[in-house]
Structure formats: structure tokens, C-alpha cells
Amino acid sequence: MxxxxxxxxxxxxxxxxxxxxxxxxxxxxxxxxxxxxxxxxxxxxxxxxxxxxxxxxxxxxxxxxxxxxxxxxxxxxxxxxxxxxxxxxxxxxxxxxxxxxxxxxxxxxxxxxxxxxxxxxxxxxxxNCSTIQMVAALQPVKEKFGLSRIIVSTYQAVSGAGAEAIDELGSQSQQFEGRVANEAEILPSASAAKHYPIAFNAIPQIDVFDASGYTLEELKMMNETKKIFGDYEMSVTATCVRLPVVTGHSESVYIEVDQEGVTVEDIRASMEGAPGVVVQDNPAQQLYPMPLFAEGKDEVFVGRIRKDPNHAGGFHMWIVSDNLLKGxxxxxxxxxxxxxxx
Missing domain, CATH: 3.40.50.720 (NAD(P)-binding Rossmann-like Domain)
Structure with a gap:
């Protein structure tokens, strides 16, 4: 070579x-x-x-x-x-x-x-980092059963906003222990009019809003997913949230498949052995992906796979990956x- x-x-x-x-x-x-x-x-x-x-x-x-x-x-x-x-x-x-x-x-x-x-x-x-891990996990499902709808809520680490955001999380955590007012200059977006502390908080805004009410981060996920899958008719909706986690994005994902009669076991089996995907899905043993344990690892981890009780082709899952690596x-x-x- x-x-x-x-x-x-x-x-x-x-x-x-x-x-x-x-x-x-x-x-x-x-x-x-x-x-x-x-x-x-x-x-x-x-x-x-x-x-x-x-x-x-x-x-x-x-x-x-x-x-x-x-x-x-x-x-x-x-x-x-x-x-x-x-x-x-x-x-x-x-x-x-x-x-x-x-x-x-x-x-x-x-x-x-x-x-x-x-x-x-x-x-x-x-x-985008959050898009990569989602489409990598869903590709084997789409390939085998078809995929018409995705609704995703992300829980994203501060490292996605850069080293300054990591430093601010650390300083705010120390301030909180001393009950000192949290100073915020970075999140939810450096260009935003207001900034909020991330330590012990969840901020439902990543990047700035556009006229639709969605943030640019959410629009990225929605538009990029369609382009990567080559399906601009697919329904994709996203809500992106920043959490006080240093590294590792988590996603709650709801999907609707095209094929009838698909079971949770079918979804799980399609993902097991897929390139770069690791299934961690055993609720009885409390086995599910977490960002703390995904940090430093190359794979995309999937768990909490379950059927939607109201839609025959609907399934829910939890997807986690190191946003600085696979993301x-x-x-x-x-x-x-x-x-x-x-």
C-alpha cells in the first residue's frame, strides 16, 4: 500500500x-x-x-x-x-x-x-457527531426492515462544545460545592444572548435557534440523516440537550420500520455483529450503554431496545458513543x- x-x-x-x-x-x-x-x-x-x-x-x-x-x-x-x-x-x-x-x-x-x-x-x-452514531446504529435496521420515521432526543456531552466548555463545567462544579453563584460564558452557545450554567443542569439548546423553533444542531441531525441515508422523504425530528457529562453523547431514539411483524428480537439481531456496533441490552442484568463507560472506545453502543405499545412498527432504543472518536x-x-x- x-x-x-x-x-x-x-x-x-x-x-x-x-x-x-x-x-x-x-x-x-x-x-x-x-x-x-x-x-x-x-x-x-x-x-x-x-x-x-x-x-x-x-x-x-x-x-x-x-x-x-x-x-x-x-x-x-x-x-x-x-x-x-x-x-x-x-x-x-x-x-x-x-x-x-x-x-x-x-x-x-x-x-x-x-x-x-x-x-x-x-x-x-x-x-455531526450525534448524527454519526445514530445512523451507524440504525443502518442494519434500515437495510433489513426499512425505516420511515426517526424521533431522537440527544443528551450531549460538553466536550462537543470544546475545551472551554469542559473547563467551565469543572469550575462551575467547584463553585456549586461552595454554594457560589455559577458563572456561565460558553453554553448553550458562545454566540447566544444568554448563557446558563451546565453543572447540575440540563440545557435544551445546542447552537442557536432558527425561525422554525429548532436549533441548528437539531436541523443538522434532521437534514444530515436524510442525506446520508439517501432518503429525503424520511421523517426525522430531533431535540438536542446538553448535559453535564464530559465525553460521550447519549440518544433516546424512536423508529418506525416499514416491514410488518418485526419483533424486538429481530431488531436486536440485525444490530448484533453490525460493523462498529455493540449491543448492550439486558435489562434483567441492568446492562445498557452509558457515556461513562463508552469514553475512549471506538464503538457505538445500543441498548434498551423495546417495542412501542401504540404502534405496530414502532421501536425505542438508547444509543451511546464517544463523540470525540466515532463522532x-x-x-x-x-x-x-x-x-x-x-
Whole structure:
């Protein structure tokens, strides 16, 4: 297998560091790795896999000779530099929302729609973290029984909002112990008019609202799911909530299948053995997925599978995954692996 030259934009961030770790852990065929970030972070030294890497400032010329460029530094950075990388011959795997809903740009979860990679024109979009784990878990169900409706409520970790949100959760928790007023500057969204404490709280807003009353995070899940599944007639509705969990997104998912006579055992069996999916579903033994135990693991975990009492084709389940891994870094690396295989 030919080795490739790789660049990671946003290399000092939470996802960027995980991408580097996964490239090394999975023995990705790299010839060289270039770490890129802002001018402020240039010169930072990062140790990984027995090597020391020096972070460089991201400029257009950074992508000369690069084969694959991972982007995870915010949408505005991707919009500015991804075309520059493509112009210089690189394939961009973008982990922001900048290109996800662009019609001609593939939005890919390899276990679900790897075939979409054959139609890329230099940029491939990595879906939203909460979308990835849901579609990865539901793909075997859709493939076997058909899928017409999804209603999802997410319970998302603060790491999805960045390192500052993790730090704020920690400081607010300490303040709470001392009964000091919680100061909030980050959540539910840095650009929101008001900010609320996340420690010992649940915030039913991730990102900002649009005129429909849905947040942008909810709209991402709804629209991205349809694009990935290639079914724009599917009914998808989302409510996204932020919880005081550091890492690991959880989702309560209701689905309606097309085929008649499907049982809970059928749903469970379709998921068992599916790529990247682990079924943890034994209520009698209190076995079900939890974010605390999913952290640091690559898989998507599914449990609490049960039939809806009011709809013959309705089922409920609970889906959990590490949002920094399968929800971001790992999926990006798997896209790159699939590109090389193709």
C-alpha cells in the first residue's frame, strides 16, 4: 500500500489530537504528518507515537505535497483553506459543518454509505457527531426492515462544545460545592444572548435557534440523516440537550420500520455483529450503554431496545458513543482508510 502525506488542521484541538492518535493507533500508511493550527499555536510541540511534532501556522502553501488533509478547526477555517488544499492536490476530510449540506459533496459514515466516496471532487464532509452514531446504529435496521420515521432526543456531552466548555463545567462544579453563584460564558452557545450554567443542569439548546423553533444542531441531525441515508422523504425530528457529562453523547431514539411483524428480537439481531456496533441490552442484568463507560472506545453502543405499545412498527432504543472518536476523529480516519482501499 502506498504511503501518503497527511496534514491535520486544528491539530491542537480536542478532535485534532484524537485524529493524530487514531492515525498512529490504526497504523495508517503515512509517509509524513504535518500538524497545522493558528498562528498563536505555531511552535507548539506535540508528542505522539514516539515522535515529536512541531505545529505550524496554517497557510495556503502548507498543503503543497499533501495527499489527505483532515480539517477540524471551525467552519470559517475550512471555508478559507479547504479549497486551497484541493487546489494543491489534497483530498480534504472536513469535520466542520461548512460543507455537509452542499449537494455535490459526500457526507459519509463508512459503515452506511462508503459508496458515496466515489463521487467526491476533493472535499468529503464528516457528519455531526450525534448524527454519526445514530445512523451507524440504525443502518442494519434500515437495510433489513426499512425505516420511515426517526424521533431522537440527544443528551450531549460538553466536550462537543470544546475545551472551554469542559473547563467551565469543572469550575462551575467547584463553585456549586461552595454554594457560589455559577458563572456561565460558553453554553448553550458562545454566540447566544444568554448563557446558563451546565453543572447540575440540563440545557435544551445546542447552537442557536432558527425561525422554525429548532436549533441548528437539531436541523443538522434532521437534514444530515436524510442525506446520508439517501432518503429525503424520511421523517426525522430531533431535540438536542446538553448535559453535564464530559465525553460521550447519549440518544433516546424512536423508529418506525416499514416491514410488518418485526419483533424486538429481530431488531436486536440485525444490530448484533453490525460493523462498529455493540449491543448492550439486558435489562434483567441492568446492562445498557452509558457515556461513562463508552469514553475512549471506538464503538457505538445500543441498548434498551423495546417495542412501542401504540404502534405496530414502532421501536425505542438508547444509543451511546464517544463523540470525540466515532463522532469525529475516528470516522474521519475511517473515511481516509476507505479512500485508500478504493
Amino acid at each position: 502506498n504511503k501518503v502525506n497527511v496534514a491535520i488542521v486544528g491539530a491542537t484541538g480536542a478532535v485534532g489530537t484524537k485524529i493524530l492518535e487514531k492515525l498512529i493507533e490504526r497504523n495508517f500508511p503515512v509517509q509524513s504528518i504535518k500538524l497545522l493550527a493558528s498562528k498563536r499555536s505555531a511552535g507548539t510541540e506535540i508528542a505522539a507515537g514516539g515522535f515529536n511534532y512541531i505545529v505550524e501556522e496554517t497557510v495556503p502553501e502548507s498543503f503543497e505535497g499533501i495527499d489527505i488533509a483532515f480539517f477540524s478547526a471551525g467552519g470559517s477555517i475550512s471555508e478559507k483553506f479547504a479549497p486551497e488544499a484541493v487546489k494543491r492536490g489534497a483530498v480534504v476530510i472536513d469535520n466542520t459543518s461548512a460543507f455537509r449540506m452542499v449537494e455535490d459533496i459526500p457526507l459519509v459514515v463508512p459503515e452506511v454509505n462508503a459508496q458515496a466516496l466515489s463521487n467526491h471532487a476533493g472535499i468529503i464532509a464528516n457528519p 469525529a476523529a475516528l470516522n474521519s480516519v475511517q473515511i481516509a482508510e476507505q479512500l485508500i482501499r478504493q
